[in-house]
Amino acid sequence: MTSFRLDGRVAVVTGASSGLGAHFAVVLARAGADVVVAARRADMLATVAAAVEAEGRRCLAVPTDVTDAAACSTLIDAAVDGLGGVHVVVNNAGTGYGGRSDRDDLAQTERLFDVNLRGAYQVAAAAGRAMIAGEGGSIVNVSSALALATxxxxxxxxxxxxxxxxxxxxxLARQWARHGIRVNALAPGFFSSELTAPLLAHERGAASVRAATPLGRVGRLDELDGPLLLLASDAGSYITGTTLSVDGGMAMH
Incomplete structure (x- = not known):
């Protein structure tokens, strides 16, 4: 369907060096977007950029630490200056760990919030400024089923x-609606990725995931493609301020 296409648009994906972010970059390229891929690991970004270019799209790899506000602004500027604008942002950079809170390492917790929340906010703020000055756009914040369930x-x-x-x-959806900017959240359940590998490698962790998921399995990355494109493209032009769960029923359960 043409409304799911992103031809002529520029997408920025953070946390794009592996896992969901690397997959999202290629999905957006297949839909017609030129893509800016961002992450801290420059060597891995080069591989993802090559995969995007293999789809016939332009790609910029911009090493970025999202906890650095200036770096977030530089990333968005690179999209505008290098590829002509920014129309889609997939705010995917994140980190995680599990453990009892009464035994927590507060330094590790601080780092987690810096990346997952403050970093996402800084990327969104920089993207919002560019989209207000440009043609509007779509921001997709990658949350988690664990925001809604345990x-x-x-x-x-x-x-x-x-x-x-x-x-x-x-x-942000409320703030920027008048500028033609849609802001939504994608809340994946458990998918095989670098982030979930330690949990899924242990029988207790894998059993916990199966028990918490009514469909009883880990998701396939391709099962995120349609939901991502719905939120990023004109197919979702009347959707803003919402959370789309793709979690095998985990939030319901």
Whole structure:
């Protein structure tokens, strides 16, 4: 369907060096977008950029630490100056860990919030400025089913950071609607990725995921393609301020 296409648009994906971010970059390219890929690991970004270019689209790889506000502005400027604008932002950079809060490493917790919440806010703010000055656009904040539900594995800090993204999403959607900017959240359940690998490698963790997911399995990355494109493209032109759960029923359960 043509409304799901992104021809002539520029998309920025953070946390694009591996996992969901790398997958999202290629999905957006297949839909016709030129893509800016951003992450801290420059060597891995080069591989993702090559995959985007193999789809016939232009790609810029911009090493970026989202906890640095100036770097977030530089990233968006690179999209505007290098590819002609910014129309879609997938705010995907994130980190996580599990563990009981009464035994928590507060330095690790601070780093998690810096990346997952403050970093996402800084990217969104920089993108919002560019989109207000340009043609509007779509921001997709990648949250988590753990913002809406729990498992037997304690992950309070991660869940809190991802729940914070949902409040941020609603408020930014309200602020920027008059500028033609849609802001939504995508809340994946458990998918095989670098971030989830430690949890899924342990029988207790894998069993917890199955028990918390009514469909009883880990998701396939391609099952995120349609939801992502719905929020990023004109197919979702009347959707803003919402959270789309793609979690095998986990939030319901």
């Amino acid at each position: 498992t037997d594995v304690p992950q309070a800090a991660y869940s809190a950071s991802k729940a914070g993204l949902l409040g941020m999403t609603r408020d």
